[in-house]
Amino acid sequence: MKSNQKKAWLFLAPTIIFVTFFSIYPILRAFVMSFQSGSLINLNWSGFSNYQYIFSDPEFWRAIKNTILYALISVPVALAISIMLAWFIFSRIKHKSFFETTFFMPYVTSTIAIGIVFRYIFNGDYGLLNFLLKAVHLPTPNWIDDPAMSLTTIIIFGVWTSLAFNIVILMGALRNIDPNYYTIADMYGATGTEKFWRITMPQLVPTIAFLLTMNIIAAFKIYTSVYALFNGQAGVGNSATTAVFYIYNKFQIVGTPGVAMAATVVLFIIIMFVTFLQRKMMKKIGGR
Amino acid sequence: MNDEKFVEVKNLKKVYDNGHEAIKDVSFSVKKGDLVCLLGPSGCGKTTILNMLAGLLNPTSGDILFDGKSVVNVAPKDRQIGYVFQNYALYPHMTVLQNVMFPLTVGKQKMPKDEARKIAEKYMATTQITELADQKPGNLSGGQQQRVAIARALVQQPKILLMDEPLSNLDARLRLKIREEIRALVKSVGITTLFVTHDQEEALSIGDKIILFNNGVIQQDDLGQNFYLEPNNYFVANFVGNPVIDNFNVKVNGGKITGSDFEINVDDLDKDRFKRDLTDGEYVLSVRPENILPVEEDGAVSAKVDDVELIGRERILKFTHDGGQARSLVNLETPIKPGDNINLKMRLDRVFLFTKEGERVY
Numbered sequence: 001m002k003s004n005q006k007k008a009w010l011f012l013a014p015t016i017i018f019v020t021f022f023s024i025y026p027i028l029r030a031f032v033m034s035f036q037s038g039s040l041i042n043l044n045w046s047g048f049s050n051y052q053y054i055f056s057d058p059e060f061w062r063a064i065k066n067t068i069l070y071a072l073i074s075v076p077v078a079l080a081i082s083i084m085l086a087w088f089i090f091s092r093i094k095h096k097s098f099f100e101t102t103f104f105m106p107y108v109t110s111t112i113a114i115g116i117v118f119r120y121i122f123n124g125d126y127g128l129l130n131f132l133l134k135a136v137h138l139p140t141p142n143w144i145d146d147p148a149m150s151l152t153t154i155i156i157f158g159v160w161t162s163l164a165f166n167i168v169i170l171m172g173a174l175r176n177i178d179p180n181y182y183t184i185a186d187m188y189g190a191t192g193t194e195k196f197w198r199i200t201m202p203q204l205v206p207t208i209a210f211l212l213t214m215n216i217i218a219a220f221k222i223y224t225s226v227y228a229l230f231n232g233q234a235g236v237g238n239s240a241t242t243a244v245f246y247i248y249n250k251f252q253i254v255g256t257p258g259v260a261m262a263a264t265v266v267l268f269i270i271i272m273f274v275t276f277l278q279r280k281m282m283k284k285i286g287g288r
Numbered sequence: 289m290n291d292e293k294f295v296e297v298k299n300l301k302k303v304y305d306n307g308h309e310a311i312k313d314v315s316f317s318v319k320k321g322d323l324v325c326l327l328g329p330s331g332c333g334k335t336t337i338l339n340m341l342a343g344l345l346n347p348t349s350g351d352i353l354f355d356g357k358s359v360v361n362v363a364p365k366d367r368q369i370g371y372v373f374q375n376y377a378l379y380p381h382m383t384v385l386q387n388v389m390f391p392l393t394v395g396k397q398k399m400p401k402d403e404a405r406k407i408a409e410k411y412m413a414t415t416q417i418t419e420l421a422d423q424k425p426g427n428l429s430g431g432q433q434q435r436v437a438i439a440r441a442l443v444q445q446p447k448i449l450l451m452d453e454p455l456s457n458l459d460a461r462l463r464l465k466i467r468e469e470i471r472a473l474v475k476s477v478g479i480t481t482l483f484v485t486h487d488q489e490e491a492l493s494i495g496d497k498i499i500l501f502n503n504g505v506i507q508q509d510d511l512g513q514n515f516y517l518e519p520n521n522y523f524v525a526n527f528v529g530n531p532v533i534d535n536f537n538v539k540v541n542g543g544k545i546t547g548s549d550f551e552i553n554v555d556d557l558d559k560d561r562f563k564r565d566l567t568d569g570e571y572v573l574s575v576r577p578e579n580i581l582p583v584e585e586d587g588a589v590s591a592k593v594d595d596v597e598l599i600g601r602e603r604i605l606k607f608t609h610d611g612g613q614a615r616s617l618v619n620l621e622t623p624i625k626p627g628d629n630i631n632l633k634m635r636l637d638r639v640f641l642f643t644k645e646g647e648r649v650y
Contacts, residue, residue: 181375183344188444189365190397198394202381 082166116230150235370441
């Protein structure tokens with residue numbers, strides 16, 4: 001028994017060491033640093049002053065507000081579109097693998113590269129998007145350079161980039177549904193809508209729950225797409241600043257790691273809380 | 289209306305897109321209220337026929353009539369059929385009650401929930417699953433799932449029930465029980481049932497009539513016992529029966545049937561059993577193991593017993609003959625051991641003669 005236990009620890013050691021050094025330690029270090037001020041090589045205890053600072057900083061509140069808005073809008077919209085597209089490809093399209101590959105492409109492409117392409121698409125003067133909007137006589141906003149539009153632009157971009165992963169996972173889930181479920185439904189004359197809501201959706205609940213968790217967490221950590229779309233800025237006049245952008249800014253640019261870590265801890269708590277809420281919600285839906 | 293030919297299949301043919309000819313000119317009919325088994329080895333086309341009856345597949349040519357009316361151009365939902373899948377395909381996210389109610393609550397003829405529930409409960413009582421109403425299929429045993437699937441298939445009060453190997457997911461003991469239950473159930477409901485299986489024993493015990501398929505062709509369409517007593521051809525004789533039939537290569541020449549170490553006078557055979565005239569040539573003589581028995585007297589085939597297998601009430605004596613293995617089915621008490629030399633005699637009124645092409649002569 002005892003020697004067995006020793007061996008078990010030995011086998012677990014690589015993982016434990018890895019997780020301790022690269023996951024647990026940084027979290028604790030961030031937590032400790034959030035109570036310290038000064039530069040990285042010269043940190044002093046400063047109590048709750050960092051937290052006091054961020055809570056009175058309008059920039060921080062804007063970042064949090066933008067992040068929450070982004071997550072709450074882009075995630076459900078992206079998921080709804082993904083489900084629609086996946087169902088469409090799955091039920092209507094013949095050469096599924098071609099479309100699946102096409103839709104998966106953005107996932108294996110760097111966000112920075114996509115962002116640069118989208119800078120052109122979104123360009124107010126010669127962008128493809130406005131060209132198309134003009135063609136159908138819709139207003140053509142200045143997507144990139146208008147501070148009032150920057151969050152919308154980020155959301156559109158975020159929805160687009162998350163489609164790839166969602167669709168591939170959803171296609172996998174759709175494939176796993178026993179085709180006989182639909183055969184039987186057909187035999188009893190069920191309509192397409194009935195089949196979707198009474199068979200497909202209930203069967204997708206676990207996958208949707210998984211994607212929702214993944215997407216929400218990713219949305220709260222949004223940084224790269226902002227960086228890429230606004231050329232390294234957080235939009236005109238920091239209009240599209242996000243939580244991670246704020247953290248990065250306070251850490252690297254301003255040089256106040258304590259403040260950055262205080263913001264990190266707050267973001268960490270928000271993500272945990274939202275994930276917890278959302279799991280409870282999905283359990284209720286799934287356990288009907 | 290047309291009770292003798294309630295289901296009628298005429299010259300049905302199915303060629304798949306890849307050119308595979310699954311069904312070649314099949315015709316049969318089913319009497320109203322009968323339980324008919326479509327039997328055959330896997331790949332023989334029996335499920336293809338069932339799917340064409342259900343409307344899940346379109347026949348290449350030929351006609352299918354339900355109650356005298358062609359249904360080839362009728363959509364599955366309008367054919368008034370119930371279908372039980374091999375894996376049941378119960379909806380795992382719905383309760384038993386919701387599963388059974390499902391056919392009544394979708395499509396154009398959907399009815400109010402209360403009404404659907406009443407009908408569903410009636411059939412759940414018939415199939416004895418009332419107390420499982422709020423369970424999910426995942427919590428049910430194979431037999432219970434089977435009953436839910438049948439209740440769901442019956443709830444729209446179809447005229448014809450189609451079952452595709454409904455027992456193959458159950459363990460052996462449960463299979464015996466459930467097949468009796470299925471027979472009792474469909475008989476009490478009085479529904480015409482077509483039941484696909486590859487298990488001859490299942491077909492023999494459950495079916496009013498059996499249609500045996502091979503290579504997309506009907507081999508025999510008959511009452512169960514006739515598959516034993518009067519097989520149409522070599523395939524039927526070898527497919528039906530456990531232990532399998534013994535086959536001996538023989539030559540017919542000048543009124544004598546000669547095997548590797550036995551000889552039979554054609555005159556000793558029962559003249560009424562000849563299907564056609566026996567001409568000289570090569571044939572296969574087949575005899576069921578229960579009709580080739582050890583005897584004391586000489587003049588019979590002698591053989592050395594290689595092995596003795598116990599199968600409940602009986603023993604199978606296995607011996608090598610003419611390079612192949614043959615069997616004799618004897619009483620449990622027979623004191624013959626492996627290695628014993630025995631004399632065997634065939635019941636000549638029970639042997640069959642087939643041509644090399646498999647056609648039955650005697």
